[in-house]
Amino acid sequence: MSEERISRARSTQAFGGAQHLMGLQLFVRLATFSTTAIVVHLAGYSAFGVASVQFELLLSTILFLSREGVRNAVLRIDQTDRGSSQPSDQEQRLINAALLPIPVGALLACALYAVYCGGEEAGVPYYGAAMAVYVVAAWVELCVEPLFVLARARVLFAVQARCEAVAVFVRCMAVALTLFLGRQGGDNRFRLLAFAVGQLAYALVILCAYSLMMAPRLGYALHKCYLPRRVPIDGQPPQLVGRRTGAIVGVFVGQSLLKHVLTQGDSMAMARFATNEDMGFFALVSSYASIPARVLFLPLEEAARAVFVRCEPSVALHVLATLARGQLLLGCLLLVFGTLYAPVLLPLVGQDAAVARVLAAYCAYLPLLGLNGFLEAFVHSVASRGQLVWVNIWMAACSVVYVAVAVLMLTRWRMGALGMVLANMLNMALRIVYCCHFARAWLVQKQMQLPRVWDLVPHPAVLLACLTAGSLSAAAIGYIAPVSALTRLVTLAAGGVLGLGVLAVIWRFERTFISAALALRSPAKLNTCLYAQRSATVLPNSGRMLLQNFPYIRPEFGETVADLWAYDQQAVLKQSGSARSYAAKFREIANHAALEMRYLKMSFLSNLKPEVKKEVHLKGVLSPLNALIASTIKIDEIIFTNQPHQ
DSSP: OOHHHHHHHHHHHHHHHHHHHHHHHHHHHHHHHHHHHHHHHHHOHHHHHIIIIIIHHHHHHHHHHHHHHHHHHHTTSOOOOOOSSSOOHHHHHHHHHHTTHHHHHHHHHHHHHHHHHTTOOTTOTTHHHHHHHHHHHHHHHHTTHHHHHHHHHTTOHHHHHHHHHHHHHHHHHHHHHHHHHTEETTEETTTTHHHHHHHHHHHHHHHHHHHHHHHHHHSSOGGGGGOOOOEEETTEEEESSOHHHHHHHHHHHHHHHHHHHHHHHHHHHHHHHSOHHHHHHHHHHHHHHHHHIIIIIHHHHHHHHHHHTTOOHHHHHHHHHHHHHHHHHHHHHIIIIIHHHHHHHGGGGTOOHHHHHHHHHHHHHHHHHHHHHHHHHHHHHHOOHHHHHHHHHHHHHHHHHHHHHHHIIIIISOOHHHHHHHHHHHHHHHHHHHHHHHHHHHHHHTTOOOOOHHHHSOOHHHHHHHHHHHHHHHHHHHHHOOOSHHHHHHHHHHHHHHHHHHHHHHHHHOHHHHHHHHHTTOHHHHHHHHHHHHHHHHOHHHHHHHHHTGGGSOTTTTSSHHHHHHHHHHHHOOOOSOHHHHHHHHHHHHTTOOOOHHHHHHHHHHTSOHHHHHHHHHHTOOSOHHHHHHHHHHHHHHHHHHOTTO
16 A cells, blocks of 8 residues: 555544544533533632633643653654554553653652742632642643553544543532532632642543553553563664654653743733733633634644644645635634624623623634644644754744733733733734745645645635625624623524524535545545545646536545546547547546546536537436437537538
């Protein structure tokens, strides 16, 4: 099997498994969304802000700096070999690398706890205890890393989805139960400790769940996943990790530190300069607005990372173009409906106008977040060690600009959570510019034809539909002036009708994109779509026709040389003489192909002489292929008889 064929199989396996991650993230976001209102009511905005910003910053710092570099590095280790009674050499290299975050995380957790304890807030019950529990929970979660890496290497996304779904459910229940137990009049003494208890429950459950689900799938004893063993690497004496992998881990760890500053820079700035209430507002908006980010963007980013790291340039280009167009389509919907209807929706769930304004701005930020996510996945997967250094330098420059703007937003301009969203938008824009520059240079180096910007932009009819829907929505909101619950529901219903109209336009004019996106989950369809793109560069009419009629082509198309040969021959075949000779050649070629009848009819008609094609359409011939060919021959003979000079 060719390298490109293997790349396509891996890409479809990864994107097919991404549906499990999407289901997981949907469950996580819905569970969080349903419990957030209860938690805010029981704990208050201040406690929710401290737990969601300060404590989550502590947790993410320990986890991200300990394991992110290792996770990115092990993706570059060949993961096709598997062991029976014990881990194979390749799997043992994964295990050896995945064990590194456990001791590193323990040291980092102790150091950060010592730093954080010095800033204990006076008058907040169980602040120190809650922080200690968070630190322990972070280390317990790091103990899952060897099992997680093996599950990812075997593309067991379903295992990850089930384990994390159970753990998230237990965390939500633990937080709510602890808050109910801590109620005392108008105060809640467990308002911070509840979040820590929930995080510890999550870590313990996910460790147990991975152990139970991976044990029967490994083929060897579970405890061997936690035993380092030296293995030969590239003909060298037995080693634990290998110098090359160790160097890549070092680069990715440095990059993870910078990326952590970029992704958590808002939390760092808010923890230092914002009030607890502002932190609560921002955390609440992030919880609501992260539903599309976590449900859609994160699974696609993880699947794309798994594809880019070992794929052929043609597959990478196809995946990049498909994801880019999808993000632009989603961005149009969020800009129109998210920014306009967020202030109408949130008061119905008990949130005030300040939160609604921040959420509206966050909807404009989400498309940039998604676009940057898979672009950085591409850069981190294909960049060489030297290129990664320059990536780190650019990220450092972005982090400096971002932190400076965020501090100005919080201290000088007093914009609070809204200012943090605007600073994040600037940050994402700078990172996208660099990633696009890198992707362009990489594709040029691989001698790949770059996609045109207009090919990535949604269809003009879709843009017009979004603009019309936005104008009508703004007019409806201004006319109805929703204040009561009834008027808000009426406004949302009107928005729903407009949204359905825009989706109908997308379905009508974006069939090519939808087919290409669905093809990512099927090796045969991906084969067909990639072949169509290559054909379009040499045979513009043939590539365009294949993409337009993609649903009518058999799934086997692109799997056999005969089908590809037949398609190319039909694409270049033109009627130059009589229709009878053209039909004979067409039948000869069609006998070698397994194409759908509808496609064969369209291909036959498209290559007729213009005057013959016109007469066939005027006659309205809608018969089967054999009858269509017979009618076309008669029409051609009549025209030839009346016009001998032809």
